[in-house]
Amino acid sequence: MIKNIIKIILYISLIYSSFFVFVNASDIYHKNKLEKYFSDLKKSKNLDEAISIEKNIWTLWNLHPNNQFLTNKLELGTELMENGQHRYAYKIFSNIIFEDPNWSEAWNKRATVLFLMNEYDLSLIDIEKTLNLEPRHFGALSGRAQIYIDQKEYQKALDNLIQTKKIYPLSKGNNIIPKLEKILNIEEI
DSSP, X not given: OHHHHHHHHHHHHHHHHHHHHHHHHHXXXXXXXXXXXXXXXXXXXXXXXXXXXXXXXXXXXTSOSSOHHHHHHHHHHHHHHHTTOHHHXXXXXXXXXXXXXXXXXXXXXHHHHHHHTTOHHHHHHHHHHHHHHOTTOHHHHHHHHHHHHHTTOHHHHHHHHHHHHHHOTTOGGGGGHHHHHHHHHHHHO
């Protein structure tokens, strides 16, 4: 009887430790792919190449590194958000954050839906959390710049776009930088 209990405990321990080895390996793979993509993004020489790398980054960001169920929930929330069902999408993103508060993309998606709901202050809080978890999140930086533009906080918007450009040199947001610089120069006169 005791031998059987010991065997069961050892078996459960083996399964439990194997699960965490798999989860850790998945996290490492995910992080290594992101590192490569960000390195490639910084070195990209043409817009088509940069857009392709950007898509790869977004694909990884939208995949939970070790929980397919959370990935599926994020997809559902994104679809709802894109179809204008913002309150329901907000609830789904909040639920994902509750289940895994360390997944930067869940915070970013919730920040986006808050932006769409004109809840700028709450969106800025979620953007900050996104950037704490993934400082290279050019989407969050661009979103924050958009909020600052809407709030006529042009210097803050410019700072965010310059930070985005350091991460993503060929970012589409770069064309806004000269416009903001012009606005700031006009205000200084």
